[in-house]
Amino acid sequence: MSELNREDRHGYELLQTILKGHFSTDDADLIDNIQSEAEFIDLPSGGLLFLQGDHSDDVYFLLSGRLRAYTEIGGERITFGEIGRGETVGELALFTGEPRSASIVALRDSSLVKVTRRLVERALAKSPQIALQMTRTIIERFRRSERQRQTPIVPVNLCIVPISAGIDAMALAQNMRAARGEDGKATAIIGPVDIDARFGANAASEAVTDYIDEIETRSKAVYLVTDGSESAWTKLCLQHCDEIMLLADANQRPGMTGVETHYLAGDTPISIAQQTLVLLHPVETKSPIGTARWLSARRIARHFHIRPKLPRDISRIARIISGNAIGIVFAGGGAKGFAHVGVMKALEEAGIEVDFVGGTSIGAIMGMCLAMDQSADTISAAVHKAFLRHPKGNITGDYNFIPLVSLIKGKRTHGALALAIEEAAGTDIDSEDTWKTFFVIASDFSTGAEVVLDKGNLARNVIASYAIPGALPPMFIKGHMMFDGGTFNNFPVDVMARLGAGQIIGVDLSTDHGRIFDIDRIPGTIAHLYDKFRPRKKQRYRLPTVPETLITSSFISSLSKQKTMRRFADLLFQPRIEQVGLLEWKRYEDIVAVGYNHAKEILAAESEDKLRAFR
DSSP states (O other): HHHHHHHHHHHHHHHHHHHHHHTTTEEEEEEEHHHHHHHEEEEEEOEEETTTTTTOOEEHHHHHHHEEEEETTTEEEEEEEEEEEOOOOOHHEEEEEHOOOOOEEEEESEEEEEEHHHHHHHHHHOOOOTHHHHHHHHHOOOOOHSSSOOOOOSSSSEEEESSSSTTOHHHHHEOEEEEOOGGGGGEEEOOHHHHHHHHHHTOOHHHHHHHHHHHHHTTSSEEEOOOSSOOHHHHHHHOOSSSSEEEETTTTTOOOOOIIIISSSSSSSSSEEEEEEEOOOOOSSSOOOOHHHHHSSSOOEEEEEOOTHHHHHHHHHHHHTOOOEEEEEOOOOOOGHHHHHHHHHHHHHHOOSEEEEEETTHHHHHHEEEEEEEOHHHHHHHHHHHOOOOSSSSSTTBBBBBBOOOSSSSHHHHHHHHHHHHHHHOOOBBBSSSSSEOOOOOOOTTTTTEEEEEEHHHHHHHHHOOOTTTTTTEEEEEEEEEEEEGGTTOOOOOHHHHTTOOOOEEEEOSSSSOOOOOOOOOOOOOOOOOOHTTTGGGGGGOOOOHHHHHHHHHHHHTTTHHHHHTTOSSSSEOOOOSOOTOOOOOHHHHHHHHHHHHHHHHHHSOOOHHHHTOO
């Protein structure tokens, strides 16, 4: 152990605590023996501890900092998770002797202790019972990695960097902390004024680093606030954070600042932490626009739009950053999708706001309205206008005389969607411009795969998500032919989980019971037409139309996955909508009422403790 580490009493005590917990023993001699021979390692931000496939069998204990585990599959880097203070790395290779299953990189400057296999074997020989505790640790790691729904990765140290003039980053940090309620009391905020007051203008970086490290040990989160200049404090914050929040005035020019150019750009940035862009808007802004210009030159992992003077927007960004974001997923299902409007109204009345929105097919249409931050009543009016009061009648009634590509031309639906976006946003916008993070699912006919659309023209993406194969014309995006997302993923709870939602609300329109027909064969054309003109309750056949059949058949292959997805929703709504054709738009009021009443019943039956997680 270096002299500096010997003098660091906190690090010494932390290592003892970690070793006792990992080996599940109070044997002081054993712990002292391991500690005396352990090797201390300082790993800078971006430094590799080991690579996937390496042959080594040492165990590492993380004293400070943060590590990221990832693997390379088909040239794509996939993050497994992050390792925080007090956790261990490498137990599996120690037991199996197999190559490392993942690469480990330092997300920020980190301090570790390496314990060799020889030391562990000596410990096992002296106290065989510690093998049981080590095995439990490995089993728990496997369980976490095998869960289909992973918990969000939450930063401990958040570096807040203003990249536009006139932004009060400290005030925003304080408002975010206040919005976290009780958790906010365990959130520390450190700014340049605090550092100057404590250490003076010429403080050694080691002293400041130790100070931040000490605060981190007793805080749930630490907000490191900079003034946006290329100062030593800004550089130190970037090197000691888990996530970088770039604050920008959405009305200013989107060019790169000096901090970004010198510290975060190029092949060797001083931090590999995830960069999050937060665009700030005046409270009267109708809709963000031009977000793609801000994203194009930057390595942004995610972005958000907020109006700092709106408390609910501050609460939204605070939930997201703390891993408590609320996501909602709307399934496809034709006219049954009107039930989504009723569910939205019930959630609004219950005081439940959502931060992320996703959907498929008609769920994409309804989700789009919510992502543009429309109230339930406004959404209801817009949907009613689009589907029931189209100037040319039935919104899906523009049939092709010669259906070479699709039965329905789709011009009415396209026009109604474009008008709804213009009325809500004031102009045509991109998916990146919605107030709330939004994605839709489409089926890529060109590659035969599911695709998540969250960038580019909003109307185009939503149209692609509901373009029923054979019924509506496809949408072309970068040469790829896109159809209704229900073919692959009609209820994308898994995508919402990958987005980082801490709590997921799902609205599923499918049922577990099929539709039974009390006939032996298809009736003749005349008999079928005659039956169509009888009163609804007296109709015998109630057979689906050709478009309805096409819609239903496009969903069948994803029904099994849809049922699986239900298990991963924290709050699930399944309004039972029977005897409603998938294109029966005139049943709007009835279907909305079913969704609303069902949601009210579900919410009333839930405990207050459970609902608290959604507020």
